[in-house]
Amino acid sequence: MHGETNEPEPGGEANEPQPHREANRPESDWKRLSLTAVLIAVGTAVSQLAVQPLDGTLRTIIFGVGVVILAVVGAGLIEWLLWLLRRLLERFRPQRIAVTVVVATLFCVMGVSWGRPAVDWTAKLFEPCPPPVLVRALTTPELLEPYRELAAEFADDEAAKDGSCRPFEVYVYALPAEEAKAGLHAGWSAEYLRKAPTPDVWLPETGMHVEQVVRRRDIDKSGPPMDVTESVGTIPIVLALPARAGLRPEDPEWQGKTWQDLVDKLRDNGIGLIRPGKSTVGEFATVAIYSSAGGATRLRENAEPARQFESWVDSSFQAGRYPAGGNHTALLGRHRELGDAGAAMVLSELDMIRHNEDVRGGPYGPGCDFLDEPPGCLHAVYPSDTYSFDLPLAVLNWPGLDRGAGQRRAIDAFKAWLGGDAGREAMVLEGIRPPPGTPLQSPLSAVSGIIPGGPPNHIKQHGRLPTNIRDEMVSIKDQVRRTSRVLISLDASGSMRERVGGQTRYGLAVKAIQDAHANLARRAEVTLNVFSATIGVRPVDLTSIGQVQPAGNTPQHRAILEGMRAAGRGGVLVLVTDGSNNVPDVTPQQVAEQSGARVLVLAFGEATCGAQVLNDVTNRTGGSCRQASVDTLSFELAELLRGV
């Protein structure tokens, strides 16, 4: 049956010529070879799957192809395979096969690469609402609330245009201006990512801040290039007077005078002045007041007027027991407690409107417009030489980030909305003055204690505050306020060796202290201590503090006791610690009996502001405690030192 006869070969046809070897191969050979091939394939598959099971369709296909090739070659069927290929090439047209191979390859690649996106895209067509395109907008704490309201209003307006879906979402969040600028310079590094999301848009209070970032970028190429819209609205800095000042509507005795005249008038009337601590409002007012007191040149020659002014402001704080270094929220909180007995305040018009809304019991309560007004109302006086926030909008073009078309559209739409009628009307409702031409209404009306036409009628100061003037005036202020003694006492116990990323807790705390030192040293005499059971409580300087090796237990009570004694009456002890006392050499009672210095505590790691001794000592001495994490040490220490 087999032997020399022309048996049809596998895949072949009986009447066609066959290669010699295959033609003569007995059927038992084919069976044997086929069986060998199957055994090789099974063996290969079993041993592979035993070692490492396959994962995924693609890998299974690749593996299958490999097994077949191995089996065919291993069983000696390669010649048969070549014969089969030759036969196929003879029977079919190679050009046609080649073209089909190319086309099929392309289709398969497209299918594998674009299949899922195509399915997703199709599915999105039938989705009721696609996810809104997100824009992250950074502003300052003072502007957070109005900008959040504006962002929500914008999203609602866009949703109304687009049926019921919200095409865009603007998430507004805040960081203090100094931190925002530093974060932009740092390319929103990991340190800043731990504080806030990476911004797409920046909404600072003043173009001076934008200018500072641009100037620095020009020098060292740090920070993102920006597309800047100069101003979306304005907020003037005002003198907010309590009712006992006897102010009348459009009172010519007060309105349109210089800051210096108004300060003199307040002093004549026995009314103190409260100025927010580290804030742009406080800075702008300081510059304006110093300028009208003679300007930088005169104050450089004789700083006495500035010193007298600062001393008077300090006595105003003490008389009303306003929180030293407090921001506008803390100061207005105290002002509410004092009612009409409160001092005059430097505020942004927006903050004053919001304060009055609170004392009125909401926007529909009795107005602060001199007629049966509730106690605690403040009234705006517009000094002729005051500055205003010009509210720029900067689109941040981060290097290496290709902003999607959707987000570009979202940002353009937000800018256009803010500049359009709807945005400007919404701004008025939030207490922000839009560019001229938009009618003003409540809360930019007399019921809020303001004069709607106040800025154009009374403020003569136009243009942006120049950075160099600001720097010079702030430097004079820091110099004349340099009165306090501050002792910073840093925990150097063993737990401070704990590593955080590439650094120890101790290293991070030292860096925070070094960061804060220069600024603090401008206004206080600063000394440093470290403490641990191994080294005791030891004075160090700015260099040697970095060379201390943390070790041993935590004599926290002793550090407080000795620190308070060293700082002395009127001084400030700043305790930076990551744990609790575990050296029983000083009792809580001894700490409680020590008086004189004010104690501020920065607690992190395992330390907590809730600890009884820390809590007692800060409360008793009029100090405060801030809870920090290792990531926020620099920021929290700077915040804590604002109270010095």
Add this chain to the structure above:
Amino acid sequence: MKWSSFGIGAVAGALVAVVFVSCGLPALEDNGLEAGPLLIISGADQSNGRQRQQLVDQWNRTNPDTPAQIEELALGADDQYFEMVGRAQGNGRMPDIYNLDVTWTAEFAERGYISPLDESELDTSGFIENPLATCRYDGKLWALPFNTDAGLMYYRSPDVKAPSTWDEMVDGTRSLFSGPHDSRLRAGYTTQLADYEGLAVNGFEMVWGAGGEVVDEDGEVRIDSPKAKAGLRRLADGLNSGPPQIIPPEARSQDETASMIAFGEGKVAYMRNWPVAFRNMDNPDAEDAKRQLFFEVAPLPGPSVLGGQNLAISSGSPRKQAAQALIEFLTSPRSQQILFERGGFAATRSIVYEDAEVQRRHPYWKVLRDSITRAKHRPVTKCYVQFSRAFRDVINQMLDSEGKVPPNAKERLTAALKC
């Protein structure tokens, strides 16, 4: 003949395509994982000794070809959410793994920001059922629970006793104020009522504590039911009570840290807070921690909101198998034990709570485990963030108007639930 040629060409083309596409895939290491770095984005690690980072360091030592890095985001939940969404939309470095708040899992799954896990080789039997359920959506498993959380009632001991109902807490406050008491005491109870997710959490718990629902099992908003209204009114009544004041007005600006400080300062006798407050007010490593604690913990009078975070694979990750392996490592029994025992993160695996050292270090373990088991889920919806915002607006309005739930509250919440 013609069709045979096409057939052969098509098969050959498919094979070429497979080889071509295979070449574009990340190289596989011996362990079958795609080589290259893995990026996790997560809220800041608040554990004692940064145990998450320590686990990642351990992973990196044993998997040098797939080194992982944690990029930490701000502490605030909103800041984390919007940074993660920004990244998912392509604005910033795309992560391989998101550490998602439990309430975001549904949205990230629905929006295609994350990929489902390959369940075929996963053993999920050791996880506590409640936190694991937050990882499922639409019939698929999208994440594994990294840590879980439940609210606890902290009370100053021996001044007051553990309240088992809201009324007992109110009575305890009145009784405390009626006798000689610490001069620092200002009110009975504080919690997190500032305008952030904490306010929504407290809203849910007050409604549930009164036997009501905010959103029922069928997805219907039930805010206008008498029980739901009664629950919310307790907050308003507490704020407007006095003397004695049940809830201090400052609670409306307090978050977890601020309320913990107020409790630590002795201004209140009771506080609702997460377990993190326990380890912040007590340091088990310090020698003086052997002293008698000034507080104890008990379950909340009603069910707590179930908190916690889930680890999910970014759909944009080119290293999904490596990412899944890392997630499995971080949620393994050993990792969960380290995170709880040393770091204080409540474990998502039940076996960890049986460990003697864990029980020694965290004496509140039983209260915590029971609270987690009976905790309830916030609405599972892709629109949770919008819903939470609307719910907070309703609560704020209610608190501003002495407990009157706005008449259109149901409509507003229903609309928010649908984005």
